[in-house]
Amino acid sequence: xxxxxxxxxxxxxxxxxxxxxxxxxxxxxxxxxxxxxxxxxxxxxxxxxxxxxxxxxxxxxxxxxxxxxxxxxxxxxxxxxxxxxxxxxxxxxxxxxxxxxxxxxxxxxxxxxxxxxxxxxxxxxxxxxxxxxxxxxxxxxxxxxxxxxxxxxxxxxxxxxxxxxxxxxxxxxxxxxxxxxxxxxxxxxxxxxxxxxxxxxxxxxxxxxxxxxxxxxxxxxxxxxxxxxxxxxxxxxxxxxxxxxxxxxxxxxxxxxxxxxxxxxxxxxxxxxxxxxxxxxxxxxxxxxxxxxxxxxxxxxxxxxxxxxxxxxxxxxxxxxxxxxxxxxxxxxxxxxxxxxxxxxxxxxxxxxxxxxxxxxxxxxxxxxxxxxxxxxxxxxxxxxxxxxxxxxxxxxxxxxxxxxxxxxxxxxxxxxxxxxxxxxxxxxxxxxxxxxxxxxxxxxxxxxxxxxxxxxxxxxxxx
Amino acid sequence: xxxxxxxxxxxxxxxxxxxxxxxxxxxxxxxxxxxxxxxxxxxxxxxxxxxxxxxxxxxxxxxxxxxxxxxxxxxxxxxxxxxxxxxxxxxxxxxxxxxxxxxxxxxxxxxxxxxxxxxxxxxxxxxxxxxxxxxxxxxxxxxxxxxxxxxxxxxxxxxxxxxxxxxxxxxxxxxxxxxxxxxxxxxxxxxxxxxxxxxxxxxxxxxxxxxxxxxxxxxxxxxxxxxxxxxxxxxxxxxxxxxxxxxxxxxxxxxxxxxxxxxxxxxxxxxxxxxxxxxxxxxxxxxxxxxxxxxxxxxxxxxxxxxxxxxxxxxxxxxxxxxxxxxxxxxxxxxxxxxxxxxxxxxxxxxxxxxxxxxxxxxxxxxxxxxxxxxxxxxxxxxxxxxxxxxxxxxxxxxxxxxxxxxxxxxxxxxxxxxxxxxxxxxxxxxxxxxxxxxxxxxxxxxxxxxxxxxxxxxxxxxx
Numbered sequence: 052x053x054x055x056x057x058x059x060x061x062x063x064x065x066x067x068x069x070x071x072x073x074x075x076x077x078x079x080x081x082x083x084x085x086x087x088x089x090x091x092x093x094x095x096x097x098x099x100x101x102x103x104x105x106x107x108x109x110x111x112x113x114x115x116x117x118x119x120x121x122x123x124x125x126x127x128x129x130x131x132x133x134x135x136x137x138x139x140x141x142x143x144x145x146x147x148x149x150x151x152x153x154x155x156x157x158x159x160x161x162x163x164x165x166x167x168x169x170x171x172x173x174x175x176x177x178x179x180x181x182x183x184x185x186x187x188x189x190x191x192x193x194x195x196x197x198x199x200x201x202x203x204x205x206x207x208x209x210x211x212x213x214x215x216x217x218x219x220x221x222x223x224x225x226x227x228x229x230x231x232x233x234x235x236x237x238x239x240x241x242x243x244x245x246x247x248x249x250x251x252x253x254x255x256x257x258x259x260x261x262x263x264x265x266x267x268x269x270x271x272x273x274x275x276x277x278x279x280x281x282x283x284x285x286x287x288x289x290x291x292x293x294x295x296x297x298x299x300x301x302x303x304x305x306x307x308x309x310x311x312x313x314x315x316x317x318x319x320x321x322x323x324x325x326x327x328x329x330x331x332x333x334x335x336x337x338x339x340x341x342x343x344x345x346x347x348x349x350x351x352x353x354x355x356x357x358x359x360x361x362x363x364x365x366x367x368x369x370x371x372x373x374x375x376x377x378x379x380x381x382x383x384x385x386x387x388x389x390x391x392x393x394x395x396x397x398x399x400x401x402x403x404x405x406x407x408x409x410x411x412x413x414x415x416x417x418x419x420x421x422x423x424x425x426x427x428x429x430x431x432x433x434x435x436x437x438x439x440x441x442x443x444x445x446x447x448x449x450x451x452x453x454x455x456x457x458x459x460x461x462x463x464x465x466x467x468x469x470x471x472x473x474x475x476x477x478x479x480x481x482x483x484x485x486x487x488x489x490x491x492x493x494x495x496x497x498x499x500x501x502x503x504x505x506x507x508x509x510x511x512x513x514x515x
Numbered sequence: 516x517x518x519x520x521x522x523x524x525x526x527x528x529x530x531x532x533x534x535x536x537x538x539x540x541x542x543x544x545x546x547x548x549x550x551x552x553x554x555x556x557x558x559x560x561x562x563x564x565x566x567x568x569x570x571x572x573x574x575x576x577x578x579x580x581x582x583x584x585x586x587x588x589x590x591x592x593x594x595x596x597x598x599x600x601x602x603x604x605x606x607x608x609x610x611x612x613x614x615x616x617x618x619x620x621x622x623x624x625x626x627x628x629x630x631x632x633x634x635x636x637x638x639x640x641x642x643x644x645x646x647x648x649x650x651x652x653x654x655x656x657x658x659x660x661x662x663x664x665x666x667x668x669x670x671x672x673x674x675x676x677x678x679x680x681x682x683x684x685x686x687x688x689x690x691x692x693x694x695x696x697x698x699x700x701x702x703x704x705x706x707x708x709x710x711x712x713x714x715x716x717x718x719x720x721x722x723x724x725x726x727x728x729x730x731x732x733x734x735x736x737x738x739x740x741x742x743x744x745x746x747x748x749x750x751x752x753x754x755x756x757x758x759x760x761x762x763x764x765x766x767x768x769x770x771x772x773x774x775x776x777x778x779x780x781x782x783x784x785x786x787x788x789x790x791x792x793x794x795x796x797x798x799x800x801x802x803x804x805x806x807x808x809x810x811x812x813x814x815x816x817x818x819x820x821x822x823x824x825x826x827x828x829x830x831x832x833x834x835x836x837x838x839x840x841x842x843x844x845x846x847x848x849x850x851x852x853x854x855x856x857x858x859x860x861x862x863x864x865x866x867x868x869x870x871x872x873x874x875x876x877x878x879x880x881x882x883x884x885x886x887x888x889x890x891x892x893x894x895x896x897x898x899x900x901x902x903x904x905x906x907x908x909x910x911x912x913x914x915x916x917x918x919x920x921x922x923x924x925x926x927x928x929x930x931x932x933x934x935x936x937x938x939x940x941x942x943x944x945x946x947x948x949x950x951x952x953x954x955x956x957x958x959x960x961x962x963x964x965x966x967x968x969x970x971x972x973x974x975x976x977x978x979x
Contacts (some may be wrong), residue, residue: 193696196957204694206703220943228843229881230668232707233939234655234966235948239670239703242695379692416692460694475697479684483955484699490950502698 056132058092061106064099064480065140067091076117076135077128079243080180081368081375083440084125084467089115090327095140097213097221097252104496105219107134115501116246118188119159121180123375124465125193126245126501130499135500138187147172150376151210151257153225156187163256172258175202177293179364187251193243195461197293197325200416202259206242211255214241217492225255236272238489245463248491260329262292267353268336270322271299271315271344275386278320281339282382282415288335290328295360297321298389302359304410308366313359314346322415323360348402360488363412365421370435373410374440376422378451379460385418388454396424403439419460422447448474464502472503488506518598522556525570528532528563530618531555531605541580541592544644547904548589548931549872553579553597559604561677561685561694568714569683569958571598577963578712582652583623585644587839588929590656590709590965594646597963602651605716611636614766615674615721617689620651627720636722639666643828646744651715657707659925661757661789664880665722668767668925670706675719681956687697689719704951709927710962712955726756726791731817732800734786735763735779735808739850742784743804746846746879752799754792762853763784768874772830777823778810786879787824827876833889835897837874837955838904840886842915843924849882852918859910861887867892867903883924886911912938928966 058066064496067073068090077087084261092103107114116136117127129135141155142426154163162176162182178184178196190212202208211225223237241249268288272278278296285294297305299317306313315321330336330347347354367373380388393409394455400407406427413419424443426435435443448458448471458468458475473481484503522530531537539783541551553789558564571578580600581591586904593599605619608630618627623643627638642648642660652658654676658669666672688702705713714760734749736742742760742833749758763781770777779785794811795799800809831837844852857873864871870891871912876884888907890899899907912935922935948967953959 057611193700195694195696199694206700216947222947228845228921228924230551230659230663230843230883231921232659232923232925232927233713233921234928234936234944236657236670236703236707236949237944237947240951243700250701286724324712379694381692414694419694457692457695457697459696460692461696462700463696472698479680480686480698480701483680483686483701486954486957487699487704487951490954491947493950 054106055090055110057106057110058090058134061094061099061102063096064094064103066380067093069481073135074119076137079124079125079128080121082372086127086128088131088447089129089135090493091135091137093137093140097141097215100136100138100141100250100252101215101219101221103134103136104215104217105198107452108217108219108494108496109470114189114250114496115498116250118156118185118191119180119183121184122188122192122465123377123462124459126463126465126498128466128502136250138250138252139185141187147258149229151255153211153253153255154186155253156185156251158186158280160184160186160189165260168261169262170258173261174256174433175206175208179361186254186256187249190242190251190254191244191246192463193461195414195419197295197414197416197431199294200294206239208257208367209238209242209254210257212238212241212251213253214249214251216249217494217496222230222249225253243463245465245502246499247488247502250497264328264349265292265353266326266328266330267316267348268324268326268330269346270324270336270340271317271319271358272322272340273319275389278322279382279385281322283502284335284339285322285324286416288324289331290326290327291324292327293323293325294416295323295413296359296415297323297363298410299411301363301412304370305359305362305366308369309358309362314356315344321359323357324404360412363410367410367425370429371425372435374424374435374443376444376447378420378422378456378458380418380420380451380454380456382418384454388450388456391450391454392422392447395450396443399439399442399446403442405435407435407443417460418456466500469504518570518576521570521574522554522567522598523562525558525566527560528556528558528567531557537599540584540601543578543587543589543592544587546836548592550592550594552595553593553599555599555601557601559605561605561679564602564605564714564716565679565683565685567598567600568679568681572681572958572960574681578714578960579962580714582620582649582655582656583644583647585648585652586656586929587841587926588923588931590927590929590962592930594964600712600714600848602649602716605651610882611722612694615719617675617717617719618650619717620715622650623688624648624650625655631722632725634722635725637725638720639723640669643825647716650718650720654706654715654718655707655708655710656927657925659878659883661759661878663878664758665756670703672721673702673706673718676702676715677717678713678715680713681958681960686713689717691750707927707931709966711966712951712961714961729756729791729817730790730792730794731812731821732788732790732794733779733810733820733823734788734800734804735781735783736804737783739784739853742786742879743846743849745786748799749788750788750805752788752790753795754790755788756791757787758791758880759787759877760879761787761824761827762874765827765874765876768834769823769826769830772833773822773826778820779808785823786823789889817913824876827874831874832888835889835894836899838888838899838907840908840910840911841924842884842920842922843884844882844884844915844918844920846882848918852914852920853884855914855918856886856911858916860907863903863906863910867906869899869903871907881924882920930964933964933966933968936948
């Protein structure tokens with residue numbers, strides 16, 4: 052029996068191999084990365100996941116675990132001939148116990164937050180892609196988002212996991228004891244491992260009391276250095292949930308896209324502070340900026356102000372196919388690094404006679420910058436030629452490394468940044484990571500080509 | 516040049532090989548576990564640590580990293596012929612930045628807390644052995660203690676690490692970016708790895724604002740089920756820092772040892788709640804117990820009440836050489852598990868015609884039980900014969916496994932519990948841990964015989 056037949060014989064598992072049906076599984080969220088051809092297996096039970104993994108192992112065919120497929124680094128884009136193991140069919144949510152709930156890997160973040168909200172709780176992970184992104188994907192990529200400041204990244208939210216190992220065995224640590232020092236931390240190692248070590252099937256997610264009120268404060272600083280200088284004062288605001296930023300030009304772009312006037316000047320750098328209470332200390336803000344550069348919104352008005360940050364990605368996507376990077380820069384050199392990045396991409400564009408429009412925004416508390424680069428209006432299809440896209444990426448990442456930053460703050464490495472990983476972590480650490488990969492997945496079955504490019508990918512000719 | 520000569524040639528490193536000088540490094544805290552003969556190397560710089568590791572690797576001699584040597588599972592007791600790599604010479608403390616401080620592995624927890632307290636902060640890790648235990652040891656064992664409820668185990672306190680790998684290379688993640696998804700989590704894997712994967716030289720420790728006031732409430736419940744039943748209500752007390760428990764007999768033992776009358780009845784089970792504020796809700800306590808079973812102490816009176824819990828180990832050690840186990844049991848079956856444990860050890864003692872006195876106490880919030888077993892007064896040297904000690908351990912751990920608990924809540928596996936690890940985690944997970952060990956330490960240089968007994972220990976005949 053061929054692999055397709057073997058997969059179809061598995062109970063509680065749908066199999067797709069028609070090109071139209073698999074189309075959405077082999078291309079990434081941005082449309083920039085495309086893989087396949089591939090078969091898609093969509094099991095609905097953990098036992099079926101294990102059987103898919105065993106069937107693929109027996110056939111020597113690589114497995115690419117996939118959640119909501121909202122990643123931005125091609126971490127779930129399948130190599131030719133691989134099986135995409137979609138976990139979206141594992142969508143059950145259990146009961147809250149010991150402050151956490153066991154959710155199937157395919158539960159969306161929106162469904163988890165809705166489950167939590169109905170109980171006066173929050174999952175503490177807020178992503179723009181939450182309607183599609185899954186808890187399994189969030190765990191596999193150690194997802195971050197807007198509320199890391201308060202709740203930490205996914206790693207801090209995860210109290211346990213269940214996973215299928217590459218030999219089909221099930222590692223069940225859904226409810227480990229609250230204190231348990233019995234060997235290496237296997238759960239922690241799986242968080243952020245991007246589907247290269249095991250297939251996550253369930254995540255035990257910590258829930259916190261939901262904030263009872265939310266206030267959004269927008270501050271339009273005249274410049275990036277002014278905004279960065281205000282961070283210590285803003286961090287002191289009682290009840291701070293999030294501290295975001297957008298370049299003034301990014302805010303102006305959102306305003307144009309929404310056809311809604313920005314309520315503050317867009318000449319410099321906006322900072323958005325979200326609080327879990329009414330603003331109690333307006334005096335602290337008055338020391339930072341004059342009144343006409345501050346807007347405060349509560350209750351229903353909140354979304355009208357917050358949208359100038361929240362809908363940036365939508366405004367970018369409406370204008371073209373962006374090159375998207377997610378980097379982190381130390382706050383001490385933040386403004387200089389942004390200038391260097393903007394200058395470098397403009398230079399790269401000039402050299403190719405292509406206009407480049409940088410759209411910069413992100414999570415200020417952690418120095419996290421989402422670099423979105425758009426081709427100017429005259430570029431065909433508003434899409435950079437792939438060679439220029441690669442040069443733009445390189446221009447950004449070189450500047451980030453020079454500034455002592457990180458080439459991936461929250462999006463991960465996937466396939467898109469793999470070549471850059473040794474520059475960030477050094478050959479010694481990458482070699483160690485490769486040995487860790489081989490310890491978990493000796494045959495290189497899982498997600499070959501992603502992250503550290505395990506032993507089986509490319510090197511043994513299994514993949515084109 | 517022999518290994519001793521090679522070590523002595525290393526700058527900034529003391530070497531001890533005289534039997535008297537090394538005596539304190541080859542026997543554990545309880546006196547029960549004894550290793551060696553061994554050479555002790557005590558480097559004072561990270562470079563010297565790397566040179567010691569390289570010299571031992573070249574000579575094929577195992578290295579046993581050691582902090583304050585306060586472990587209770589023989590995790591730092593050297594096999595014959597090994598080099599003890601004492602990290603106590605790395606005792607520098609850096610500056611506080613981004614809410615954390617880089618401390619040398621040899622900084623004691625007491626020194627770290629004193630550094631923190633001088634700045635209005637706390638390290639959030641409170642161990643009875645804090646005057647000797649080091650931050651490196653706390654990281655290597657994922658130490659817990661009394662305040663896990665509030666601050667988490669060591670894992671939650673650690674923002675970064677520096678470590679020397681088995682080939683002498685230095686892994687420097689002291690100040691990783693606040694968000695950084697660039698590959699597998701190497702720092703997290705080292706926490707709790709018990710010196711088997713790398714030698715920790717520095718730990719970046721998170722500091723929190725110190726509690727401004729502390730109140731201790733002792734509640735003398737008539738029985739263990741009563742105490743367990745009160746946990747949800749006690750968890751609701753505002754400002755809860757710790758929720759500890761002692762069997763009434765353990766409190767009576769401390770009272771006799773201190774020659775101080777216990778202020779409440781010792782007929783059942785005491786619970787100690789520590790709050791970071793004055794007691795604001797006495798009514799909540801009144802619903803749990805009558806007044807004459809509750810004691811509340813603030814300010815200077817606090818230590819006088821807290822000592823009935825804090826000085827248990829001292830009272831035990833004064834009475835003989837205990838068999839010490841550290842287990843966790845789900846609260847739902849807590850009382851039944853304690854009865855089963857007490858019954859099983861009494862039976863084991865009866866079978867050997869030796870009186871066994873169980874002393875039970877621990878951290879109630881996590882169902883954590885420190886089982887201390889003392890031989891009755893008529894036993895020679897107040898020390899169990901080793902064969903009976905092993906049978907008592909087995910009796911306890913069997914009951915813990917049957918109750919769905921953990922054989923090590925916070926002390927780790929070391930050499931003492933290694934044989935039990937497969938019972939807890941299963942052969943599949945232990946095999947995976949062995950492969951992880953080999954990924955980090957292919958030659959089995961570090962701490963052979965501990966935790967998962969890496970490839971080089973025993974199997975290649977290097978150790979007796």
